[in-house]
Amino acid sequence: MPKQGRSLETRSRILEAAARVFAAHGYGKGTTNRIAEEAGISVGSLYQYFPNKDAILVELSRAHIHDGEALIAARFADTDLPADLEGRVRVFVEAAVANHIDMPRLHAVLFEQAPWSPELVAELRAFEDRTITAAESLLAADPSVRVTDLRVAATFVVGTIEALTHRFIVSEPARLAVPAFVEEMVAMVSRYLTGGA
Amino acid sequence: MPKQGRSLETRSRILEAAARVFAAHGYGKGTTNRIAEEAGISVGSLYQYFPNKDAILVELSRAHIHDGEALIAARFADTDLPADLEGRVRVFVEAAVANHIDMPRLHAVLFEQAPWSPELVAELRAFEDRTITAAESLLAADPSVRVTDLRVAATFVVGTIEALTHRFIVSEPARLAVPAFVEEMVAMVSRYLTGGA
DNA sequence: GTCTATACTGGGATAGAC
DNA sequence: GTCTATCCCAGTATAGAC
Numbered sequence: 001m002p003k004q005g006r007s008l009e010t011r012s013r014i015l016e017a018a019a020r021v022f023a024a025h026g027y028g029k030g031t032t033n034r035i036a037e038e039a040g041i042s043v044g045s046l047y048q049y050f051p052n053k054d055a056i057l058v059e060l061s062r063a064h065i066h067d068g069e070a071l072i073a074a075r076f077a078d079t080d081l082p083a084d085l086e087g088r089v090r091v092f093v094e095a096a097v098a099n100h101i102d103m104p105r106l107h108a109v110l111f112e113q114a115p116w117s118p119e120l121v122a123e124l125r126a127f128e129d130r131t132i133t134a135a136e137s138l139l140a141a142d143p144s145v146r147v148t149d150l151r152v153a154a155t156f157v158v159g160t161i162e163a164l165t166h167r168f169i170v171s172e173p174a175r176l177a178v179p180a181f182v183e184e185m186v187a188m189v190s191r192y193l194t195g196g197a
Numbered sequence: 198m199p200k201q202g203r204s205l206e207t208r209s210r211i212l213e214a215a216a217r218v219f220a221a222h223g224y225g226k227g228t229t230n231r232i233a234e235e236a237g238i239s240v241g242s243l244y245q246y247f248p249n250k251d252a253i254l255v256e257l258s259r260a261h262i263h264d265g266e267a268l269i270a271a272r273f274a275d276t277d278l279p280a281d282l283e284g285r286v287r288v289f290v291e292a293a294v295a296n297h298i299d300m301p302r303l304h305a306v307l308f309e310q311a312p313w314s315p316e317l318v319a320e321l322r323a324f325e326d327r328t329i330t331a332a333e334s335l336l337a338a339d340p341s342v343r344v345t346d347l348r349v350a351a352t353f354v355v356g357t358i359e360a361l362t363h364r365f366i367v368s369e370p371a372r373l374a375v376p377a378f379v380e381e382m383v384a385m386v387s388r389y390l391t392g393g394a
Numbered sequence: 395g396t397c398t399a400t401a402c403t404g405g406g407a408t409a410g411a412c
Numbered sequence: 413g414t415c416t417a418t419c420c421c422a423g424t425a426t427a428g429a430c
Binding site for chain 1 (some may be wrong): 215225349
Binding site for chain 3 (some may be wrong): 204238239240242245253
Protein backbone atom coordinates (compact mmCIF):
# COMPACT_ATOMS: atom_id res chain seq x y z
CA MET A 1 0.00 0.00 0.00
CA PRO A 2 1.71 3.13 -1.25
CA LYS A 3 1.95 6.00 1.14
CA GLN A 4 3.00 9.07 -0.77
CA GLY A 5 2.74 11.36 -3.76
CA ARG A 6 0.80 10.29 -6.81
CA SER A 7 -0.25 7.06 -5.13
CA LEU A 8 -2.12 8.93 -2.41
CA GLU A 9 -3.81 10.97 -5.07
CA THR A 10 -5.02 7.86 -6.87
CA ARG A 11 -6.25 6.50 -3.59
CA SER A 12 -8.31 9.65 -3.03
CA ARG A 13 -9.67 9.44 -6.54
CA ILE A 14 -10.87 5.92 -5.85
CA LEU A 15 -12.56 6.98 -2.63
CA GLU A 16 -14.29 9.90 -4.28
CA ALA A 17 -15.41 7.69 -7.15
CA ALA A 18 -16.68 5.10 -4.68
CA ALA A 19 -18.67 7.76 -2.83
CA ARG A 20 -20.40 8.77 -6.04
CA VAL A 21 -21.01 5.19 -7.13
CA PHE A 22 -22.42 4.04 -3.79
CA ALA A 23 -24.59 7.14 -3.62
CA ALA A 24 -25.96 6.48 -7.08
CA HIS A 25 -26.32 2.68 -7.04
CA GLY A 26 -26.39 1.57 -3.40
CA TYR A 27 -24.10 -0.95 -1.78
CA GLY A 28 -25.08 -4.07 -3.68
CA LYS A 29 -25.04 -2.56 -7.15
CA GLY A 30 -22.04 -0.41 -6.38
CA THR A 31 -19.62 -2.87 -7.94
CA THR A 32 -15.86 -2.66 -7.89
CA ASN A 33 -15.86 -2.56 -11.68
CA ARG A 34 -18.10 0.45 -11.66
CA ILE A 35 -15.98 2.19 -9.06
CA ALA A 36 -12.82 1.56 -11.07
CA GLU A 37 -14.47 2.86 -14.20
CA GLU A 38 -15.70 5.98 -12.41
CA ALA A 39 -12.18 6.55 -11.07
CA GLY A 40 -10.75 6.18 -14.56
CA ILE A 41 -8.64 3.11 -13.78
CA SER A 42 -9.07 -0.65 -14.11
CA VAL A 43 -10.24 -3.15 -11.51
CA GLY A 44 -6.79 -4.62 -11.26
CA SER A 45 -5.34 -1.26 -10.31
CA LEU A 46 -8.09 -0.66 -7.79
CA TYR A 47 -7.11 -3.82 -5.96
CA GLN A 48 -3.61 -2.53 -5.64
CA TYR A 49 -4.88 0.26 -3.42
CA PHE A 50 -7.54 -1.61 -1.46
CA PRO A 51 -7.57 -5.28 -0.44
CA ASN A 52 -11.29 -5.65 -1.08
CA LYS A 53 -14.55 -3.83 -1.62
CA ASP A 54 -15.44 -3.49 2.03
CA ALA A 55 -12.16 -1.79 2.83
CA ILE A 56 -13.21 1.05 0.55
CA LEU A 57 -16.51 1.35 2.28
CA VAL A 58 -14.97 1.26 5.73
CA GLU A 59 -12.71 4.12 4.76
CA LEU A 60 -15.71 6.20 3.71
CA SER A 61 -17.54 5.49 6.95
CA ARG A 62 -14.48 6.34 8.98
CA ALA A 63 -14.13 9.63 7.16
CA HIS A 64 -17.72 10.50 7.91
CA ILE A 65 -17.26 9.80 11.62
CA HIS A 66 -14.06 11.81 11.61
CA ASP A 67 -15.73 14.76 9.90
CA GLY A 68 -18.55 14.67 12.41
CA GLU A 69 -16.18 14.66 15.34
CA ALA A 70 -14.17 17.56 13.91
CA LEU A 71 -17.32 19.57 13.35
CA ILE A 72 -18.56 19.00 16.89
CA ALA A 73 -15.16 19.67 18.44
CA ALA A 74 -14.95 22.97 16.58
CA ARG A 75 -18.32 24.01 17.99
CA PHE A 76 -17.39 23.08 21.54
CA ALA A 77 -14.15 25.01 21.29
CA ASP A 78 -15.83 28.05 19.80
CA THR A 79 -15.53 31.02 22.14
CA ASP A 80 -18.56 32.56 20.46
CA LEU A 81 -20.78 29.69 21.52
CA PRO A 82 -24.12 31.28 22.50
CA ALA A 83 -24.77 31.58 26.22
CA ASP A 84 -28.43 30.62 26.20
CA LEU A 85 -29.56 27.01 25.93
CA GLU A 86 -31.72 27.42 22.85
CA GLY A 87 -28.89 29.09 20.96
CA ARG A 88 -26.52 26.29 21.89
CA VAL A 89 -28.96 23.60 20.86
CA ARG A 90 -29.36 25.36 17.53
CA VAL A 91 -25.62 25.34 16.95
CA PHE A 92 -25.42 21.59 17.37
CA VAL A 93 -28.51 20.83 15.35
CA GLU A 94 -27.07 22.90 12.52
CA ALA A 95 -23.75 21.07 12.83
CA ALA A 96 -25.54 17.72 12.53
CA VAL A 97 -27.41 18.92 9.47
CA ALA A 98 -24.20 20.28 7.94
CA ASN A 99 -22.53 16.90 8.34
CA HIS A 100 -25.24 15.15 6.31
CA ILE A 101 -26.52 17.67 3.83
CA ASP A 102 -23.87 17.25 1.14
CA MET A 103 -24.24 13.60 0.11
CA PRO A 104 -27.41 12.33 1.72
CA ARG A 105 -27.69 9.23 -0.43
CA LEU A 106 -24.15 8.17 0.40
CA HIS A 107 -24.91 8.47 4.09
CA ALA A 108 -28.04 6.42 3.66
CA VAL A 109 -25.95 3.67 2.05
CA LEU A 110 -23.23 3.82 4.68
CA PHE A 111 -25.63 3.62 7.59
CA GLU A 112 -28.43 1.50 6.25
CA GLN A 113 -27.01 -0.93 3.72
CA ALA A 114 -23.33 -1.37 4.30
CA PRO A 115 -22.07 -4.15 6.55
CA TRP A 116 -20.39 -2.68 9.62
CA SER A 117 -17.54 -4.58 11.19
CA PRO A 118 -17.46 -4.82 14.98
CA GLU A 119 -14.41 -2.56 15.01
CA LEU A 120 -16.18 0.14 13.05
CA VAL A 121 -19.25 -0.12 15.25
CA ALA A 122 -16.97 0.31 18.25
CA GLU A 123 -15.41 3.42 16.71
CA LEU A 124 -18.79 5.00 16.08
CA ARG A 125 -19.86 4.08 19.56
CA ALA A 126 -16.77 5.65 21.09
CA PHE A 127 -17.40 8.86 19.18
CA GLU A 128 -20.97 8.94 20.42
CA ASP A 129 -19.84 8.35 23.97
CA ARG A 130 -17.40 11.25 23.78
CA THR A 131 -20.14 13.46 22.38
CA ILE A 132 -22.57 12.42 25.11
CA THR A 133 -20.01 13.15 27.81
CA ALA A 134 -19.26 16.57 26.33
CA ALA A 135 -22.97 17.33 26.08
CA GLU A 136 -23.47 16.24 29.66
CA SER A 137 -20.90 18.72 30.91
CA LEU A 138 -22.52 21.51 28.93
CA LEU A 139 -25.89 20.66 30.43
CA ALA A 140 -24.46 20.45 33.93
CA ALA A 141 -23.10 23.99 33.63
CA ASP A 142 -26.42 25.44 32.50
CA PRO A 143 -28.80 26.58 35.26
CA SER A 144 -31.83 26.57 32.97
CA VAL A 145 -31.55 22.81 32.47
CA ARG A 146 -34.04 20.88 34.58
CA VAL A 147 -33.85 17.14 34.15
CA THR A 148 -33.72 14.33 36.66
CA ASP A 149 -30.74 12.49 35.19
CA LEU A 150 -28.08 14.37 33.24
CA ARG A 151 -26.54 11.29 31.65
CA VAL A 152 -29.86 9.96 30.46
CA ALA A 153 -30.83 13.38 29.13
CA ALA A 154 -27.51 13.78 27.29
CA THR A 155 -27.79 10.29 25.80
CA PHE A 156 -31.34 10.95 24.71
CA VAL A 157 -30.60 14.36 23.20
CA VAL A 158 -27.54 13.26 21.25
CA GLY A 159 -29.39 10.21 19.94
CA THR A 160 -32.40 12.31 19.03
CA ILE A 161 -30.44 14.87 17.05
CA GLU A 162 -28.60 12.20 15.12
CA ALA A 163 -31.61 9.97 14.48
CA LEU A 164 -33.89 12.78 13.39
CA THR A 165 -31.25 14.30 11.16
CA HIS A 166 -31.07 10.95 9.40
CA ARG A 167 -34.82 10.65 9.25
CA PHE A 168 -35.57 14.11 7.93
CA ILE A 169 -32.42 15.06 6.06
CA VAL A 170 -30.93 11.84 4.73
CA SER A 171 -34.02 9.91 3.77
CA GLU A 172 -35.87 10.86 0.64
CA PRO A 173 -38.16 12.34 -0.35
CA ALA A 174 -38.00 15.09 2.26
CA ARG A 175 -41.00 15.32 4.53
CA LEU A 176 -40.02 18.70 5.94
CA ALA A 177 -37.95 21.55 4.55
CA VAL A 178 -34.58 22.03 6.22
CA PRO A 179 -35.36 25.34 7.98
CA ALA A 180 -38.65 24.00 9.35
CA PHE A 181 -36.86 20.88 10.55
CA VAL A 182 -34.23 22.92 12.40
CA GLU A 183 -36.86 25.11 14.06
CA GLU A 184 -38.92 22.20 15.32
CA MET A 185 -35.84 20.32 16.49
CA VAL A 186 -34.53 23.28 18.45
CA ALA A 187 -37.93 23.92 19.99
CA MET A 188 -38.47 20.31 20.99
CA VAL A 189 -35.05 19.67 22.46
CA SER A 190 -34.74 22.91 24.38
CA ARG A 191 -38.25 22.58 25.82
CA TYR A 192 -37.39 19.05 26.85
CA LEU A 193 -34.23 20.19 28.62
CA THR A 194 -35.78 23.14 30.43
CA GLY A 195 -38.52 20.98 31.88
CA GLY A 196 -41.44 22.09 29.77
CA ALA A 197 -44.39 24.24 30.72
CA MET B 198 -50.39 -19.88 -5.91
CA PRO B 199 -52.58 -22.02 -3.67
CA LYS B 200 -55.19 -20.22 -1.66
CA GLN B 201 -56.58 -22.59 0.93
CA GLY B 202 -56.09 -25.24 3.58
CA ARG B 203 -52.76 -26.92 4.03
CA SER B 204 -51.20 -24.74 1.34
CA LEU B 205 -51.85 -21.57 3.29
CA GLU B 206 -50.33 -23.20 6.32
CA THR B 207 -47.16 -24.02 4.43
CA ARG B 208 -47.04 -20.47 3.18
CA SER B 209 -47.20 -19.19 6.74
CA ARG B 210 -44.50 -21.61 7.79
CA ILE B 211 -42.23 -20.21 5.08
CA LEU B 212 -42.89 -16.64 6.17
CA GLU B 213 -42.19 -17.43 9.80
CA ALA B 214 -39.03 -19.28 8.86
CA ALA B 215 -37.94 -16.36 6.69
CA ALA B 216 -38.51 -13.95 9.57
CA ARG B 217 -36.23 -15.99 11.79
CA VAL B 218 -33.59 -16.45 9.10
CA PHE B 219 -33.47 -12.78 8.10
CA ALA B 220 -33.35 -11.77 11.75
CA ALA B 221 -30.44 -14.11 12.39
CA HIS B 222 -28.41 -13.67 9.20
CA GLY B 223 -29.45 -10.40 7.59
CA TYR B 224 -30.75 -9.92 4.07
CA GLY B 225 -27.71 -10.94 2.06
CA LYS B 226 -26.89 -14.09 4.01
CA GLY B 227 -30.53 -14.96 4.48
CA THR B 228 -30.53 -17.33 1.53
CA THR B 229 -33.51 -19.10 0.07
CA ASN B 230 -31.87 -22.44 0.82
CA ARG B 231 -31.57 -21.53 4.47
CA ILE B 232 -35.17 -20.37 4.61
CA ALA B 233 -36.38 -23.61 3.04
CA GLU B 234 -34.33 -25.63 5.47
CA GLU B 235 -35.66 -23.65 8.43
CA ALA B 236 -39.20 -24.19 7.16
CA GLY B 237 -38.56 -27.92 6.84
CA ILE B 238 -39.07 -28.06 3.08
CA SER B 239 -36.84 -27.94 0.01
CA VAL B 240 -35.95 -24.94 -2.15
CA GLY B 241 -37.99 -26.32 -5.00
CA SER B 242 -41.09 -26.38 -2.84
CA LEU B 243 -40.42 -22.88 -1.59
CA TYR B 244 -40.50 -21.56 -5.12
CA GLN B 245 -43.93 -23.05 -5.55
CA TYR B 246 -45.24 -20.64 -2.96
CA PHE B 247 -43.22 -17.54 -3.80
CA PRO B 248 -41.93 -16.42 -7.21
CA ASN B 249 -38.63 -15.16 -5.80
CA LYS B 250 -36.77 -14.18 -2.67
CA ASP B 251 -37.87 -10.57 -2.64
CA ALA B 252 -41.53 -11.55 -2.72
CA ILE B 253 -41.04 -13.20 0.65
CA LEU B 254 -39.42 -10.13 2.06
CA VAL B 255 -42.10 -7.82 0.69
CA GLU B 256 -44.72 -9.92 2.39
CA LEU B 257 -42.94 -9.54 5.73
CA SER B 258 -42.66 -5.78 5.32
CA ARG B 259 -46.29 -5.50 4.35
CA ALA B 260 -47.29 -7.49 7.43
CA HIS B 261 -45.30 -5.16 9.65
CA ILE B 262 -46.96 -2.08 8.17
CA HIS B 263 -50.34 -3.73 8.52
CA ASP B 264 -49.71 -4.63 12.16
CA GLY B 265 -48.64 -1.07 12.87
CA GLU B 266 -51.75 0.37 11.31
CA ALA B 267 -54.02 -2.04 13.21
CA LEU B 268 -52.31 -1.16 16.47
CA ILE B 269 -52.68 2.58 15.88
CA ALA B 270 -56.27 2.27 14.69
CA ALA B 271 -57.16 0.33 17.83
CA ARG B 272 -55.74 3.11 19.99
CA PHE B 273 -57.58 5.83 18.13
CA ALA B 274 -60.86 3.94 18.43
CA ASP B 275 -60.36 3.23 22.11
CA THR B 276 -63.05 4.94 24.18
CA ASP B 277 -60.72 4.80 27.16
CA LEU B 278 -58.15 6.98 25.44
CA PRO B 279 -56.81 9.33 28.14
CA ALA B 280 -58.13 12.87 28.04
CA ASP B 281 -54.89 14.66 28.83
CA LEU B 282 -52.20 15.19 26.19
CA GLU B 283 -49.38 13.49 28.07
CA GLY B 284 -51.50 10.39 28.60
CA ARG B 285 -52.34 10.26 24.93
CA VAL B 286 -48.76 10.69 23.84
CA ARG B 287 -47.80 7.85 26.15
CA VAL B 288 -50.37 5.55 24.56
CA PHE B 289 -48.93 6.08 21.11
CA VAL B 290 -45.32 5.83 22.18
CA GLU B 291 -46.13 2.53 23.85
CA ALA B 292 -47.91 1.35 20.71
CA ALA B 293 -44.84 2.15 18.62
CA VAL B 294 -42.62 0.28 21.06
CA ALA B 295 -44.99 -2.68 21.09
CA ASN B 296 -44.85 -2.90 17.31
CA HIS B 297 -41.07 -3.26 17.34
CA ILE B 298 -40.18 -5.00 20.55
CA ASP B 299 -40.78 -8.59 19.48
CA MET B 300 -38.32 -9.07 16.62
CA PRO B 301 -36.02 -6.06 16.62
CA ARG B 302 -33.40 -7.62 14.39
CA LEU B 303 -35.95 -8.52 11.75
CA HIS B 304 -37.16 -4.96 11.69
CA ALA B 305 -33.63 -3.70 11.33
CA VAL B 306 -33.19 -5.94 8.28
CA LEU B 307 -36.53 -4.96 6.80
CA PHE B 308 -35.90 -1.25 7.13
CA GLU B 309 -32.16 -0.94 6.73
CA GLN B 310 -30.99 -3.69 4.41
CA ALA B 311 -33.83 -4.93 2.30
CA PRO B 312 -34.48 -3.38 -1.11
CA TRP B 313 -37.82 -1.58 -1.09
CA SER B 314 -39.80 -1.46 -4.29
CA PRO B 315 -41.42 1.86 -5.21
CA GLU B 316 -44.83 0.29 -4.56
CA LEU B 317 -43.88 -0.75 -1.06
CA VAL B 318 -42.39 2.67 -0.33
CA ALA B 319 -45.66 4.19 -1.48
CA GLU B 320 -47.63 1.90 0.84
CA LEU B 321 -45.52 2.86 3.83
CA ARG B 322 -45.81 6.48 2.88
CA ALA B 323 -49.59 6.26 2.63
CA PHE B 324 -49.78 4.67 6.05
CA GLU B 325 -47.65 7.45 7.49
CA ASP B 326 -49.82 10.07 5.86
CA ARG B 327 -52.96 8.56 7.34
CA THR B 328 -51.30 8.50 10.75
CA ILE B 329 -50.19 12.11 10.44
CA THR B 330 -53.67 13.21 9.47
CA ALA B 331 -55.22 11.35 12.39
CA ALA B 332 -52.64 12.83 14.75
CA GLU B 333 -53.36 16.28 13.38
CA SER B 334 -57.04 16.00 14.19
CA LEU B 335 -56.25 14.84 17.72
CA LEU B 336 -53.95 17.82 18.21
CA ALA B 337 -56.52 20.20 16.76
CA ALA B 338 -59.09 19.08 19.31
CA ASP B 339 -56.77 19.57 22.27
CA PRO B 340 -56.75 23.05 23.85
CA SER B 341 -53.42 22.49 25.60
CA VAL B 342 -51.62 22.15 22.26
CA ARG B 343 -49.77 25.33 21.30
CA VAL B 344 -47.92 25.09 18.00
CA THR B 345 -47.83 27.43 15.04
CA ASP B 346 -48.54 24.83 12.35
CA LEU B 347 -50.57 21.73 13.18
CA ARG B 348 -49.58 19.82 10.07
CA VAL B 349 -45.89 20.44 10.59
CA ALA B 350 -46.19 19.51 14.25
CA ALA B 351 -48.06 16.29 13.45
CA THR B 352 -45.52 15.35 10.78
CA PHE B 353 -42.68 16.04 13.13
CA VAL B 354 -44.17 14.14 16.06
CA VAL B 355 -45.10 11.05 14.07
CA GLY B 356 -41.66 10.99 12.45
CA THR B 357 -39.97 11.48 15.81
CA ILE B 358 -41.79 8.64 17.51
CA GLU B 359 -41.04 6.26 14.67
CA ALA B 360 -37.43 7.28 14.18
CA LEU B 361 -36.55 7.22 17.87
CA THR B 362 -38.27 3.91 18.39
CA HIS B 363 -36.04 2.49 15.68
CA ARG B 364 -32.99 4.17 17.13
CA PHE B 365 -33.45 3.14 20.73
CA ILE B 366 -35.46 -0.07 20.49
CA VAL B 367 -34.48 -1.73 17.23
CA SER B 368 -30.78 -0.98 17.07
CA GLU B 369 -28.43 -2.89 19.30
CA PRO B 370 -26.99 -2.77 21.78
CA ALA B 371 -29.55 -0.72 23.67
CA ARG B 372 -28.41 2.68 24.84
CA LEU B 373 -31.39 3.22 27.12
CA ALA B 374 -33.68 0.81 28.94
CA VAL B 375 -37.20 0.64 27.55
CA PRO B 376 -38.99 2.34 30.49
CA ALA B 377 -36.47 5.19 30.54
CA PHE B 378 -36.88 5.60 26.79
CA VAL B 379 -40.67 5.83 27.08
CA GLU B 380 -40.47 8.39 29.89
CA GLU B 381 -38.08 10.68 28.03
CA MET B 382 -40.03 10.37 24.80
CA VAL B 383 -43.32 11.26 26.47
CA ALA B 384 -41.74 14.19 28.29
CA MET B 385 -40.05 15.56 25.18
CA VAL B 386 -43.00 15.25 22.82
CA SER B 387 -45.63 16.59 25.20
CA ARG B 388 -43.47 19.55 26.22
CA TYR B 389 -42.90 20.26 22.55
CA LEU B 390 -46.62 20.24 21.83
CA THR B 391 -47.66 22.38 24.79
CA GLY B 392 -45.23 25.11 23.83
CA GLY B 393 -42.59 24.62 26.48
CA ALA B 394 -41.76 26.81 29.44
C1' DG C 395 -46.51 -31.41 -4.68
C1' DT C 396 -42.11 -32.39 -3.09
C1' DC C 397 -37.67 -33.67 -3.84
C1' DT C 398 -32.46 -33.52 -5.70
C1' DA C 399 -29.36 -32.03 -8.77
C1' DT C 400 -27.95 -28.60 -11.66
C1' DA C 401 -27.93 -24.60 -14.84
C1' DC C 402 -27.04 -19.83 -14.90
C1' DT C 403 -25.51 -15.36 -13.50
C1' DG C 404 -23.33 -11.56 -11.25
C1' DG C 405 -19.64 -9.88 -9.28
C1' DG C 406 -15.37 -10.15 -6.28
C1' DA C 407 -10.86 -11.10 -6.84
C1' DT C 408 -6.46 -12.64 -9.29
C1' DA C 409 -2.98 -14.18 -12.92
C1' DG C 410 0.01 -12.91 -16.02
C1' DA C 411 1.21 -9.93 -19.98
C1' DC C 412 3.08 -5.50 -20.97
C1' DG D 413 1.98 -0.09 -11.85
C1' DT D 414 -1.58 -0.76 -14.98
C1' DC D 415 -4.07 -3.43 -17.99
C1' DT D 416 -7.26 -7.47 -19.80
C1' DA D 417 -8.92 -11.78 -19.40
C1' DT D 418 -10.45 -15.06 -16.44
C1' DC D 419 -11.18 -17.80 -12.42
C1' DC D 420 -14.28 -18.95 -9.00
C1' DC D 421 -17.89 -18.91 -5.82
C1' DA D 422 -22.29 -18.01 -3.81
C1' DG D 423 -26.79 -17.91 -4.43
C1' DT D 424 -31.10 -17.67 -7.21
C1' DA D 425 -33.95 -20.22 -9.75
C1' DT D 426 -35.38 -24.31 -12.60
C1' DA D 427 -35.58 -29.06 -14.75
C1' DG D 428 -37.03 -33.31 -14.30
C1' DA D 429 -37.55 -37.55 -11.45
C1' DC D 430 -40.60 -39.60 -8.18
